[in-house]
Amino acid sequence: xxxxxxxxxxxxxxxxxxxxxxxxxxxxxxxxxxxxxxxxxxxxxxxxxxxxxxxxxxxxxxxxxxxxxxxxxxxxxxxxxxxxxxxxxxxxxxxxxxxxxxxxxxxxxxxxxxxxxxxxxxxxxxxxxxxxxxxxxxxxxxxxxxxxxxxxxxxxxxxxxxxxxxxxxxxxxxxxxxxxxxxxxxxxxxxxxxxxxxxxxxxxxxxxxxxxxxxxxxxxxxxxxxxxxxxxxxxxxxxxxxxxxxxxxxxxxxxxxxxxxxxxxxxxxxxxxxxxxxxxxxxxxxxxxxxxxxxxxxxxxxxxxxxxxxxxxxxxxxxxxxxxxxxxxxxxxxxxxxxxxxxxxxxxxxxxxxxxxxxxxxxxxxxxxxxxxxxxxxxxxxxxxxxxxxxxxxxxxxxxxxx
Ligand SMILES: *Cc1c(COP(=O)(O)O)cnc(C)c1O
Numbered sequence: 451x452x453x454x455x456x457x458x459x460x461x462x463x464x465x466x467x468x469x470x471x472x473x474x475x476x477x478x479x480x481x482x483x484x485x486x487x488x489x490x491x492x493x494x495x496x497x498x499x500x501x502x503x504x505x506x507x508x509x510x511x512x513x514x515x516x517x518x519x520x521x522x523x524x525x526x527x528x529x530x531x532x533x534x535x536x537x538x539x540x541x542x543x544x545x546x547x548x549x550x551x552x553x554x555x556x557x558x559x560x561x562x563x564x565x566x567x568x569x570x571x572x573x574x575x576x577x578x579x580x581x582x583x584x585x586x587x588x589x590x591x592x593x594x595x596x597x598x599x600x601x602x603x604x605x606x607x608x609x610x611x612x613x614x615x616x617x618x619x620x621x622x623x624x625x626x627x628x629x630x631x632x633x634x635x636x637x638x639x640x641x642x643x644x645x646x647x648x649x650x651x652x653x654x655x656x657x658x659x660x661x662x663x664x665x666x667x668x669x670x671x672x673x674x675x676x677x678x679x680x681x682x683x684x685x686x687x688x689x690x691x692x693x694x695x696x697x698x699x700x701x702x703x704x705x706x707x708x709x710x711x712x713x714x715x716x717x718x719x720x721x722x723x724x725x726x727x728x729x730x731x732x733x734x735x736x737x738x739x740x741x742x743x744x745x746x747x748x749x750x751x752x753x754x755x756x757x758x759x760x761x762x763x764x765x766x767x768x769x770x771x772x773x774x775x776x777x778x779x780x781x782x783x784x785x786x787x788x789x790x791x792x793x794x795x796x797x798x799x800x801x802x803x804x805x806x807x808x809x810x811x812x813x814x815x816x817x818x819x820x821x822x823x824x825x826x827x828x829x830x831x832x833x834x835x836x837x838x839x840x841x842x843x844x845x846x847x848x849x850x851x852x853x
Pocket of ligand 1: 653
């Protein structure tokens with residue numbers, strides 16, 4: 451049906467959503483680990499990236515861990531979440547934001563999204579506190595590298611004496627009022643997963659200004675050994691520390707963070723320009739207050755330009771309609787041309803695993819904000835290595851969907 455429409459040929463090599471971009475120094479640091487035989491969870495690379503993270507992000511302590519999810523788990527433990535503890539969480543996000551709450555037996559209560567930055571809605575959050583004034587922990591993600599409404603969220607949390615855990619996994623390098631994300635909560639996390647803005651192939655970090663907290667995470671993440679001549683344990687331990695080999699990759703990547711952000715920003719701008727005239731908008735941010743890292747470029751289709759699209763749990767149907775399209779059609783067509791897009795994170799309150807959890811919106815409406823953005827939005831190919839020509843073709847493909 452769509453192949454070779456109007457003479458557009460499929461991409462010879464796949465255009466990825468966001469793939470690792472290596473530069474050379476990474477392998478040197480990995481080699482250093484190998485040649486010095488620091489092939490475990492101790493070594494120069496780890497020390498160095500913890501120092502660099504503190505310097506770049508502007509926090510006092512960084513603990514390198516095996517993943518962003520592990521970092522979130524440690525943050526949730528630090529926050530004192532236990533069996534039955536209610537925790538307010540971002541709703542439209544990757545499930546790794548909220549799963550660690552459940553690891554500790556906590557109960558996520560999902561807070562709806564706002565349209566201005568696609569992050570946690572502070573008004574819905576305030577409403578949630580009216581319903582559950584005793585909640586003391588809020589987990590906030592910055593979606594696709596766009597900082598959320600931090601001032602407003604902080605204000606609400608302060609009023610109720612709740613602490614913030616920032617999930618800055620997608621937003622490393624993004625700033626709000628000139629300050630880096632990953633510094634606004636009491637315990638914050640970043641990720642070096644393979645598709646993030648910089649990567650170690652895997653990995654993550656817990657960030658905090660609280661020395662005692664950082665020390666606890668160092669201990670917990672290395673099996674909670676007590677200071678004794680033998681393996682002495684008073685607390686539950688985890689094997690969550692980052693490998694010095696992985697840290698070598700991260701170490702080599704750090705000096706390219708700015709460059710990656712610039713590339714991603716260029717990609718975002720090209721989409722914004724190239725998609726003008728179509729009934730779509732790019733994922734928005736507060737231009738006065740924040741500078742995203744532009745990790746993924748996303749777009750939202752105007753309601754009036756949506757063709758019929760019905761999604762069940764695991765399947766989708768849509769109808770081809772003139773001058774209209776939908777995320778499912780665009781993703782399918784992109785895929786046929788060998789380009790990778792992705793649906794918006796399906797909101798947690800719509801996930802079978804979390805469907806019975808409480809979900810709080812700004813107001814009772816038939817369609818909440820998260821559901822709406824999931825329905826009408828998608829992530830576009832946003833790989834650093836995508837050429838101008840490739841991106842132009844991606845834009846042409848999207849245009850064809852609306853013909
Ligand atoms: C990637 C990601 C994580 C988890 O990071 P891992 O390093 O893959 O464990 C958590 N939250 C969000 C929002 C993410 O995008």
